[in-house]
Amino acid sequence: MTTSPIERAADTFAAELARWRVERSMSKKQLAARMGFDPSYVSHVEGRRHRPTEDFARRAEAVLGAGGAIWQRYQEYDELRHTRSVSAGHRDPPVPEQWLPPGTGLIVEQEIATLSYREGSYRCVIRRALYNAGTEPVTRYLVRVAVDRYPNDPERSNRHHRDHPLSFTELDLQAWCGDEPAREAMEFRKKHDRDAFKEVWLLFENAEGRFPLYPGQRTVIEYAYTVSHDKWGQWFQRAVRLPTRRLTVRLDFPDGLDPQVWGVETSLSAEEAPLRTPVIQRAEGDRTYFEWTTESPPLNARYRLEWRFRAPVGLAATGVPSTARASDRMRSVGIVQRGADSLRQAARHFDMARDGTAAREIVDRLVAALDRVEELHAFNKGVGLAAPQIGLPWAAAVVRPADRSAEPVVLINPRVVDASPDTDEQYEGCLSFFDVRGLVSRPLTLHVEHARWDGSRVITSFDQGMARLVGHEIDHLDGRLYVDRMPPGVPLVPVEEYREAGNPWRY
Numbered sequence: 001m002t003t004s005p006i007e008r009a010a011d012t013f014a015a016e017l018a019r020w021r022v023e024r025s026m027s028k029k030q031l032a033a034r035m036g037f038d039p040s041y042v043s044h045v046e047g048r049r050h051r052p053t054e055d056f057a058r059r060a061e062a063v064l065g066a067g068g069a070i071w072q073r074y075q076e077y078d079e080l081r082h083t084r085s086v087s088a089g090h091r092d093p094p095v096p097e098q099w100l101p102p103g104t105g106l107i108v109e110q111e112i113a114t115l116s117y118r119e120g121s122y123r124c125v126i127r128r129a130l131y132n133a134g135t136e137p138v139t140r141y142l143v144r145v146a147v148d149r150y151p152n153d154p155e156r157s158n159r160h161h162r163d164h165p166l167s168f169t170e171l172d173l174q175a176w177c178g179d180e181p182a183r184e185a186m187e188f189r190k191k192h193d194r195d196a197f198k199e200v201w202l203l204f205e206n207a208e209g210r211f212p213l214y215p216g217q218r219t220v221i222e223y224a225y226t227v228s229h230d231k232w233g234q235w236f237q238r239a240v241r242l243p244t245r246r247l248t249v250r251l252d253f254p255d256g257l258d259p260q261v262w263g264v265e266t267s268l269s270a271e272e273a274p275l276r277t278p279v280i281q282r283a284e285g286d287r288t289y290f291e292w293t294t295e296s297p298p299l300n301a302r303y304r305l306e307w308r309f310r311a312p313v314g315l316a317a318t319g320v321p322s323t324a325r326a327s328d329r330m331r332s333v334g335i336v337q338r339g340a341d342s343l344r345q346a347a348r349h350f351d352m353a354r355d356g357t358a359a360r361e362i363v364d365r366l367v368a369a370l371d372r373v374e375e376l377h378a379f380n381k382g383v384g385l386a387a388p389q390i391g392l393p394w395a396a397a398v399v400r401p402a403d404r405s406a407e408p409v410v411l412i413n414p415r416v417v418d419a420s421p422d423t424d425e426q427y428e429g430c431l432s433f434f435d436v437r438g439l440v441s442r443p444l445t446l447h448v449e450h451a452r453w454d455g456s457r458v459i460t461s462f463d464q465g466m467a468r469l470v471g472h473e474i475d476h477l478d479g480r481l482y483v484d485r486m487p488p489g490v491p492l493v494p495v496e497e498y499r500e501a502g503n504p505w506r507y
Helices: 005-023 030-035 039-046 053-062 068-086 154-163 326-332 354-374 464-477
Strands: 106-116 121-132 139-148 176-177 189-192 199-201 218-228 235-239 244-253 259-267 269-272 280-284 287-296 302-309 385-388 396-400 409-412 415-420 423-429 436-443 445-451 455-461
Touching: 005 039, 005 053, 005 068, 005 280, 005 415, 030 039, 030 053, 039 280, 053 068, 121 139, 139 189, 176 326, 189 436, 189 445, 199 354, 218 354, 235 244, 244 259, 259 385, 259 445, 287 302, 326 354, 354 396, 396 464, 409 445, 423 464, 436 464, 445 464, 455 464
Parallel strands: 106 244
Antiparallel strands: 106 121, 121 218, 139 199, 176 218, 189 199, 235 302, 244 287, 259 269, 259 302, 280 287, 385 396, 396 409, 415 445, 423 436, 445 455
């Protein structure tokens, strides 16, 4: 018997439905339960005894995550049915242009996820175009941040993150809703706070008021955060948790690291496999960019870009060649360089009763940064680092004496309360412009008041080399550099011509 076009379209829909149900390893009964239908109805549709309805097709598409394939087959069937209905004098409601599963709520019409590596840190920026396809206003949006330093060695990674937990302070999470000039900052509320995993609700509100996303409305949200390279492994994964039309992932690396990038994808029903389309690479200036895009990814799919840096081994930890300039080497491990606004601004003081945890986290970051710095250079005079030098506007610094058997000095909210009239001149270097050295006069003794962890304050005296190191770091917290203390016209000495490298100061 010859079948009509509409019957063939219904058969094609039924075949597509069955194919995706088997692909997702679901029985007819399981699919029916997830869709909210009686199992016999699913069986009748697959057996061609019942024709599909729009509601059935939408729910099947949403549950099976077929990337629009099931809905497309329904549209083909419905178009033929609609054409026949019109020719017979009946007019059905128009078919929607895109599938919108009932109860879905938010649809991600486009996501652009960008990860940039600069100065020893990764900066992640996620931009999502949202459409509220539900029936209720949307007032919050769940965001997940997960790190894994050693993804192929879970035990090592767990130990690493227990010892060096990810903190909200270092993430510096920021979020916005809408586009300029009407962009609004979004507040957030913590949901989960674990060593290597954070969840927060981005709220469609701020101090100025609320701005819910109502049914039928569209908006754009963007959020950004920073993670140091010692906590972020060389991978960037996107998980499709909401119906998504288009997903783009971008990586931005220094060209000098000679990066190589590849990608894999997984789903609930499939093993890990290479991306089905290639990652596109382009060079621009001193940066190399990688981009990959997919259309209508299925729900619960995961796409992961991975990379390695093929630069010479000289500084394996950072990927920077051993021939790089001293300032570039410091930049590569996260030290902010001269010219940055943060080096010229006075640091904020902690309220220890309120900010004690943040102060400890920042000191931990300073210690970790000093560890990275000391992999690049031997500091026989001692070394110090202030929070503004790693991009944090807080009054904290750590100084390691030349005598490594001595404990490091932690300075919280320090201020010089007295200084000896006796001074001397010595050459100093600064991690924020390490290509030169300068002759600087400083007091031989400093008396410094600073905060303890319990909020009390103490005065500590420092002499000779330690007075110089401590004074240098307190200057940083005041937005001052050592060149500000040099007489006008006195030249800086290029590090290549400096003859006292590796020698302690003489007193």
